[in-house]
Amino acid sequence: MSTATDTHHDEHHGPAKGMRRWLFTTNHKDIGTLYLWFSLIMFFVGGAMAMVIRAELIQPGMNLVDPMFYNQMVTMHALIMIFGAVMPAFVGLANWMIPMMVGAPDMALPRMNNWSFWILPIGFTLLLMTFFVPGGAPAAGWTIYPPLSLQTGDAFPLLVFGIHVLGISSIMGAINIIVTIMNMRAPGMGLLKMPIFVWGWLITAYLLIAVMPVLAGAVTMLLTDKYFGTAFFDAAGGGDPVLFQHIFWFFGHPEVYIMILPAFGIISEIIPTFARKKLFGYSAMVYAIAAIAFLSFIVWAHHMFTVGMPVAGLLFFMFTTMLIAVPTGVKIFNWVATMWRGAMTFETPMLYALAFLFLFTIGGFSGLMLAIVPADFQYHDSYFVVAHFHYVLVPGAVFAIMAAVYYWLPKWTGYMYSEFWGKTHFWLSTISINVTFFPQHFLGLAGMPRRIPDYAVQFTDFNFISSIGAFVFGLSQLIFVYVIIHCIRGGVGRATDRVWEGSHGLEWTVPSPAPYHTFETAPEVK
């Protein structure tokens, strides 16, 4: 490191040493690693808040925290899980895998890549600081509806700027992914030859660029309403509180697909590998993702069926929302058809993929039920909705991320993880997540509203069960950390280059662990 030539040498063949490696890195693998660790930490921070929520709800009565603090927990839990855990995990996977999957040496814009990551901790410092300012953290829900959100104390500008920073990070990451995919594919890799994970991310990146500025606009309007005398959302000043909801959900609904399309891609990689059979209906899978992305822009008001819309509006949003079930169904049927007459084995990534398939489908069913406007008049803002979105987000998005980690960990570290502990983690997580969230369907139907810190005694039993499930799920995640660290330190032995018997794709042609630089000369794709 002492001479210029050495530094030069390092840049091309190996990482710098110490902190500088991580601060100044422009290497897609390093940045991917940073994203993934960051996401894991945020998963535990957000998870700790979930534990506070479930501890308060284990019995009727206010047993632990003040209602205001409870609302802060609900709000910050959601913001951290969405923007801190799920989204960065997917970006981390994109950084690691997309260049290797398309045969590119790195991401197209490596310096911007460094920034996309490093402003994330800045954004979260702003957000987490809010716990220590007068008035406490934001407590109006992650949906920050005015006028309630305008009652936030000094946390408000920190929240708004935090969201701006996270949005900029996402947009930069998305631009990088699009440019990489569009310009850096190896010769012979036509668009319709790309792995589905790459397709899923390409479309997700466009969604991000389309909707993050909308969110930024919405929170900026809130900011000017609060501090600069505008009245965009203030009825007393001629504004309209419902306008905010329209803008927010124009961002919010595509946002939920931002959290699931990359997951679709992951599952489409893993099932063919362990079924030892090609993905069924490749082009239908691509078109289904595109159709879902398009529809996600014209369904937003299904989150606001109870605000008092004209019947024509209710009907329009009901029909478009129901339509989403068609491409979603196509995806599920194609995955099942991929398994059909395959020769399956059930290593941990496959177990997670199968759990995804079962449990995401249950979330899809409840989504379809929520789309039915008259029924949604009952379901809306009840625990039924909480059950729905946790089914699509935890055994959906989060399980897909875990599946991806187990799937690619040997490629990243060069070692095999412990299958025993991986499977233990899987079974504990899968059982406990159902114990946690299945009873919440019943609670919602029986009339328990969401976002309440205390409840009528008839809801006691299911809340108790749900809390127990949540604690078990929370503890089980420590096994995940153990498996990862154990694997990095040598695991249960060296991994081969192919790693899995049924694996296909460029990432499996490079050695394990993947060298610091891969595909400096582009591979030939037939």
Add this chain to the structure above:
Amino acid sequence: MFKAKLSGAIRHTVLLGLFLLPGSALAFREGINLPRGVTSISSDIYDLHMLIFWICVAIGVIVFGAMIISIFLHRKSRGVEPAKWHHNTAVEVVWTAVPFLILVGMAIPSARALIDIEDYRDYDMSIQVTGYQWFWHYEYRGEDVSFYSRLDDDSNRARQLRAHREIDPLDVDNYLLEVDNRVVVPVDQKVLLLLTANDVIHAWWVPELGGKKDAIPGFVNELWFEISEPGVYRGQCAELCGRDHGFMPIVVEAVEQEEYEAWLEEMRDRNAENEDATQVSAIDVAR
């Protein structure tokens, strides 16, 4: 005391066990499913809900069935060779078209029910409902009757933080679902609610009367019901509205017409006595 705790714990353990037994969770008893309720809207919604539920169950049986069969039959340990095919246009067209047709089949009754629900004409009486942080105000239009409705005193004392609470929530009847002044309405009359709010958005929801509607500052939203059976129906605010969002219940009492008129009389007298009390602003009456 200790014994009660212990038997509570045992009951919970047994329940947890029961829940884990497949099927027991599907036994629809009260507290697990949507109530059928006491209005035409609520029972229409219930029927729709069950219809879509069973459609989902049927699709689920097919999809999960195929998955489970595949997981058992098509595993490497049974020595099978993976098939080589990876697409089939006919099948793919079928499983795009058939779900679409099922959706059309669901959309028609849903649209019908929706159009009925959204028919606010020809009502018999109307009540203006205003949401406040954190209680409701009801004004019977044209009747000169209006009052605030707040969490009842027992619930309020029981819902304090553990260190400050004077009663155990389990010892309160209808904990968190009782108010000081109930909304009394006659049965078999179409009652129109005109909903608005004074500060932030709230939502008025009594499951047994049908759906909910948001109460939004600067807007007037409508919601109607026609109750067929006398009784007491309970609900809560359903839109996060700040610290005490969980503590602003709604209680509707449906009575026969004569009883309703007697109640109106009584309320008018009470209002006359407390002229001043009803005139003060919301801030003053807030607890």
